[in-house]
Amino acid sequence: MGNKSGNATALTVLSPIVNGIVDGQSFADITRERCLRIPIHEKSPLAKVPNTYLARLFILDNVFYESLPGSDSVFNFSEITSILSDSARKKALPRKDQLKSKYLVFSSNFHGDLDEYLTGMWEKWSFDDHGQQRDVRYIWEHCVSFEGVKDCAGFISYIKRCQLEATLFFNGSTDDSLQEQLKALYLKQEFSKFAAEHQGKSAADLQRAFKTFIERVQPENLSQPSWNPGQSTL
Amino acid sequence: MTQNLDLTDIQGNIVKAYGSFGFFKARYLFLRIDDGDKGRGFVNRITTKVTSAERWEKDAAPSVTTNIAFTYSGLQALELPTASLIGFPSDFVMGMSKRKDILGDDGPSDPKNWDKIWQETVHIWISINGKSMKDIEERYQWVTQQIEASGCGVILLKGHRGEDEAGNPRDDLPYQDASVLYDEKGIPTAKEHFGYTDGISDPVFEGQTNNAARVLGRGKLTREGGWEPLATGEFILGHIDEAMEYPQTAPRPDLLSRNATYMVYRKLHENVGTFNKYLDEQAEIFPGGKENKELLAAKFSGRWRDNGAPLVNTPDNESKAEWDKKFAAADFSTQKRMLTDFSYNDDIDGAKCPSSAHMRRINPRGSLEYGVKDAFDTPGALVNRRRILRRGLPYGKVNDATSDKGNHGIIFMALNADIKRQFEFVQQQWINYANDFKEGNDKDVLLGNHDEKNPGKVVLKVERNSGKPPHFVCNIPRLVETRGGDYFFIPSITALKMIAGGIIDPT
Secondary structure (H helix, E strand, O other): OOOEEOOEEEEEEEEEEOOOEEOOEEHHHHHHHHHHOOOOHHHOHHHHOOOEEEEEEEEEOOOOOOOOOOOOOOOOHHHHHOOOOHHHHHHHOOOOOOOOOOEEEEEEEEEOOHHHHHHHHHHHOOEEEOOEEEOOHHHHOOEOOHHHOOOHHHHHHHHHHOEEOOOOOOOOOOOOOHHHHHHHHHHHHHHHHHHHHOOOOOHHHHHHHHHHHHHHHOOOOOOOOOOOOOOOOO | OOOOOOOOOOEHHHHOOHHHHOOOEEEEEEEEEOOHHHHHHHHHHHHOOOOEOOOOOOOOOOOEEEEEEEOHHHHHHOOOOHHHHOOOOHHHHHOOHHHHHHHOOOHHHOHHHOOHHHHOOOOEEEEEEEOOHHHHHHHHHHHHHHHHHOOOOEEEOOOEEEEOOOOOEEEEEOOEEEEOOEOOOOOEOOEOOOOOEOOOOOOOEOOOOOOHHHHOOOOEEOOOOOEEOEOHHHOOOOOOOOOOOOOOOOOOOHHHHOOOEEEEEEEEEEOHHHHHHHHHHHHHHOOOHHHHHHHHHHHHHOEOOOOOOEHHHOOOHHHHHHHHHHHHHOOHHHHHHHHHOOOOOOOOOOOOOOOOOHHHHHOOOOHHHOOOOOOOOOOOOOOOOOOOEEEEEEEEOOOOOOOOOOOEEEEEEEEEOOOHHHHHHHHHHHHOOOHHHOOOOOOOOOOOOOOOOOOEEEEEOOOOOOOOOOEEEEEEOOOEEEEEEEEEEEOOHHHHHHHHHOOOOOO
C-alpha cells in the first residue's frame, strides 16, 4: 500500500451499505443518522482513537455525472453531435454511471501504521448516544458482510478490503505523533504569553521567570500539561 | 484608460468621495415604506434630485448632493418582482445584523446594543452631503416635504443616538449628522477622533479618472512595480471585474443591476478615552518611551498621525523628520504621491510597518507574495478582489478626551460589488484574524473586536539581525464599537426611474 507520507498515513475507506429497508427506512439513511449523532470536539470517538489528525465520515449516495464539456474556441461539441442520428448522438455523450449501492466513506489522516491505528479504532472508539455507549461496530453495522466481523483482526482485514489508495494529506499537520503536536502547540501558545508578559525585564529576572515557566510547562512531558485531542477552545 | 463610464447614470457617491470635493457636512436619513404605490411615488420625486457621477467643471459643483439606496426589505416593500428579488446575494438579503458572527459584532457591538433605529425595519437610506449646514438643512426640508407628500406611504424613522442642538444626549434623533473635524484654527481636516488621517489611499478603478498620478498606490500593483486602476466590476455591477467576469451578485434584469453597487453602512463609535489612556500606558513600555508615543501610534495604523506619512517610508523619528521636510517643500501632486505611492516589498517582515497595522491589513498591496517574486500571476492576486471604496465622515464631538462617553465616531460606508467577497472578507479575515499575515489570530489594533476575555495582542517586529527583541503590544481593549448599520443596494438612475415606475421586468 502507498498512502504514506513520512510517519503520516492517509486512509480512505469505502464500505458498501446493504441495499434494503427496515421499518420504512433504508440502511443507508440509518447509517447516515448514526454518523450525524456522533458528538464533536473532545467528545468525538475519534478524539479517543490515538493519533488521529483529521477524520471524516459521510455517505456517498451516488457518483456525479460529468456532464457535457463546455464549448471551446474551436468547436462546440453538442453542435457537432446534432447532425448525427439520435442513437449515435447518445453514444457520443459521456457515460452515465450509477453506484450499485450507497457507500459509507471514512477518511482519516493519522500518525503511525495502519494496523495499529485500526486496532485503536476497534478498542477505543466509543461515544455516548443518549445514555448508550456505541463502539465502532455501530457505524459499520449495515455495511455489506460486516456481520462477519467478530474481532479486531476481522475488523482490520474488513477495512483493508474496503481501502482505496489515498494520496492527499492534511496540510495543517506535521507527521509527528498527535501527543507531540498537541504539546508543541500548547508550548508555542504558552511561550508567546510568556514573552509578552516578561518583555523588558533584566536578564536575571528573565532567567528566573523562564525557569519557573519551564517547570510549569514541562516540555519533556508529552502527556501534561498539554491540549487534549479534539480540544477546540481554551 | 479604456473604460468610459456612464457617469450621468451612476450615483455620484459611488465615484466621488464627496468630502474631498469640499462637501464637509452630511446628513443620513433612514425611512420605512408602508405603502408600495406611495413609496414608488416618493422614490420618483427623490430621483429628480439624485446626484449623478457627472464630472463637475471647475466651480460648477452643486452646493448639496442627494443619494438614495435600499435594503432588501426596502426593495420588497417597493414591490420588485420576485424573479428580480431572488437574484440578490444572500448576504444582502440577510442584512448586517444577521451577519454579526462573520463581522465580529459581539459584546458592546452586538446588534442588541445598537442605536434604537436599528431595532426598526429600515427600507431606504438617503444621504445629503453639503458644503454648509444651511445647504443640508434646505435639502433636508425638501426631503421632508416629499415624505409629507407621500401621504403616510413613507415614514422617516427616528432613533439615532446623538446630541440635540442644546447639547443634550438623545436617542430618538430623526437623522444622523456627520462632519469633517476642524483644527484649532477652524480649518477642515481629514482626521478622525483618534487623530489619524483617514481615507488617503481609496481604491481607483477604470473609468474613474484620467489622471494617471491618482492611480499611484491606489490601483493595483503591476509586476513591474507600477500601478493600474482596478477593474470597474469590483465596484460597479454590469462591468468586468478582476476575474474577467461580470459580478455574480447582479439581480435581473440587467437594467436593474447595471451601474449599481452594494453599500455597507456602519456607525462606529470610537472609545477615545480608552484609546488615549491605552496609548499613553503602552508608550511607557515601548522602546524609547514617551518620546516614541507618536511612533507607536503610527505602528497601530501604518501612518503617522500628524500628516499621514506612510510608516514604511518613515520607520523612525529621523526618517520621519526628513520626510516631513521634503513633504513641506513639495507641490500638491508630489505630496499626494508621497502619501500613496509605496509598497511593502522592502518590508516583507513588517519591521517598518507591522503586518498588523490597520492600513497594511485592509490593503496589503503586494506583500502577500512574501517576497517570492512571481508567486502569483500578479503581485496583488490575493488583494485585488478584496478592495472596498470607503466613503463617509466622522460624526459627533469629543468633549472629554479622557472619556468614552458621548457620541463620536465614524460613519463608515464601504462600497463594493460583492459584500461577502470584499467587505465581509476584509472584516472577518484581515481585521479580526491574521492567518494571511502569518500573525495567528491577532486582530487589527484599532478595529479588532478585542474584549476582556480575549484581550488583543500584536507583535511589532524588528529588522532581522538588528539584535533587538520584537515588541509585544498586549491587553488591547475594544477601541471601536459598532452602533448600527445595514447593507444597501445603490441603483443606477435608470433603475431608480424604473423602480419608481413599477416597470422592473426580469422576464
